[in-house]
Amino acid sequence: MLDAWLYEADPVPGCRNCAVEKRKLDQAVEAGDRRARFAAAQAIRQCGHGTGA
DSSP: OHHHHHTOOOOOTTOHHHHHHHHHHHHHHHHTOHHHHHHHHHHHHHOOOOSOO
């Protein structure tokens, strides 16, 4: 289902950028904030998986 994909993402282990966005994603899920959840999931999916610059 497309809706589920929009709100989910798999962070890459060891990527600092993904780790930051994953924390935001978890907080958004806990708060029930769909907009923040979408934004964090999108950031993880679009991450270049660097080490955090």
